Amino acid sequence: MAKAKPAKSTPAQVVAGVETALLQRFARREAKAYAKAHPKSKARMGEAAAHYLSGVPMHWMTDWPMPHLAVIAKARGAVIQDIDGHKIDDFCLGDTGSMFGHSPAPVAKAIRAQATRGLTYMLPSDAVAEAGRLLTKRFGEMRWQIATTATDANRFAIKVARAVTGRPKILVFNGCYHGTVDDVMVELVNGVTQNRQGLLGQFTDLTPGAVAVEFNDLTAVEAALAKGDIAAILTEPVMTNSCMVLPAPGFHEGLRRLATKYDALLMIDETHTLSSGLGGYTGVHGLSPDMFIVGKCVAGGMPTAVWGMGEDIARRYEAANAARAPGHSGMGTTLSANPMQFACLVANLSEVMTAGAYAKMEKGAERLSRGLSKAIRKAGAPWHVARVGARVEFICAPRPLKNGTEAGLAHHHSVEAAVHLGLLNRGSLIAPFHNMMLVSPVTTNRQIDHLIANFTDVLAQLFPALKVD
Structure with missing residues (x-):
């Protein structure tokens, strides 16, 4: 009887350099961890769902990449706190609306x-x-x-x-x-x-x-x-x-x-x-x-x-x-x-909105940009970092983009959503619709370094060959 030929191995499906199966496992783990850590927010949004279209007060809030929204109790400086008691370093800052920090004095x-x-x-x-x-x-x-x-x-x-x-x-x-x-x-x-x-x-x-x-x-x-x-x-x-x-x-x-x-x-x-x-x-x-x-x-x-x-x-x-x-x-x-x-x-x-405030923002954003770029290089990820003043963004493409068509092709929703949720679970919030991070005048080096460490840890999960110092 002839031996059966071994099945040909097929290359793993990859999105933005990340194996799809690995990405899906990571996303499931992070979603489970988030849900477990936010029972009060889940209950409150469940109560709200009876009154709001799609269960949210503004329809685009359904685009946040978490199982349900976090309900915020208060925000001060560059930190938000939800009703489950989590204090989160805020690099979304109202997606620019609170770019100088929450409720400047x-x-x-x-x-x-x-x-x-x-x-x-x-x-x-x-x-x-x-x-x-x-x-x-x-x-x-x-x-x-x-x-x-x-x-x-x-x-x-x-x-x-x-x-x-x-x-x-x-x-x-x-x-x-x-x-x-x-x-x-x-x-x-x-x-x-x-x-x-x-x-x-x-x-x-x-x-x-x-x-x-x-x-x-x-x-x-x-x-x-x-x-x-x-x-x-x-x-x-x-x-x-x-x-x-x-x-x-x-x-x-x-x-x-x-x-x-x-x-x-x-x-x-x-x-x-x-x-x-x-x-x-x-x-x-x-x-x-x-x-x-x-x-x-x-x-x-x-x-x-x-x-x-x-x-x-x-x-x-x-x-x-x-x-x-x-x-x-x-x-x-x-x-x-x-x-x-x-x-x-x-x-x-x-x-x-002063020259001194912008000087602090620029310095912090440069620190963040360098740290994220280092993490990407260590991971061997085909990504890069872009910065304009206090605005920093990691982009899931290997080189700077030239136009809107290239920008659209560089969006990988499944990868970005998983990264966003992974960062949030580790205590760092970034903008939901893209990969933007803002550094405010009141953002501390500790918060910046924490975000870099969280990003490095997430990349370690998505790119297992990463060696963390």
Whole structure:
């Protein structure tokens, strides 16, 4: 009887350098450990589920990579504490909203004082002039407006750009994120702009009003602008809401040159890049936008966004506004520009968002970046680390990314979710939708080193060949 031939061995399935079977075992262990450690949070979210859509107060909270949400009892500095008693080093920081730490003392003081004087009354408070002066000092000569969210600020700025140019289209970069602004929810597929896949309830074709090109591709930008129907380029200085993509040398200078050449506005959204340094990426690198948008952390965590325009654009806007038919402009929200926002803007811009604070953040972020990079090298993982100011990100790809398409391909949800949960179980929280970590002025070296140690330990589980010192 002939001997049976031995079965051919098949290569293990691998995702981002991690064997799939090993990844699945790790993820199951971490999920079990999390559930065991958070019984009170599980019970509380179970009670809440009877009242909220999908069991959560904001639908995207279901994207957190844990079996159920942790319920937070309090947060202070760069630490959050859940109702199960776990103190967690917070590198998510409200995904930028609390970039300077939770409830900075000057902002908390301003909130307490303003709370006794009224929360909102559709008229300016005495702090309005000082807030305007500080905005100009920090971000440059602009004519400012106050909104509640960066989504609103971007939406309003887009309307102004179209009004002053008489053109319909906004140029954005494939994979960008400017809040939930319908107008620019487009992507590039096989070189063609189309509505982003997955938009809920979107029935209108968005492409008559938007065009997408790849980040860092000035040739594509010029080809789009040359058609003469683009009102503005709307860009983040660094692509951030996917895997982080840094601008190539000369890219932003090229955008400014091309916008001027083709009479389009250059709009810079700094909502995620205020981490770059004092004045944001625009201030640090001397960019010259026609319009400037920033939200999230500008008022120390109080829901606030600001958007502004240069003097020439302001004059053109005022002329267009004067010439329009009477009726609703389609811009503005009742609770925006409330006195609490002005109180917090003054406190944050004058006492929290300082050169000294950024120096601490930069130093800590560099420490974190070096530590994560060392852990990746030791593990032999095909990953790398990117940093912009106080913003650090590990990316599950071997080399820096050039555009949104590469950023999309570098996302490996199963790997990232497992790493996030592993870090949380070990006492470190990072942003849920990508691999971003923020270092605040009050983040300590101990917290940074703890995160590095936790990351090293997680990699030891995913890459068993890792030798830990």
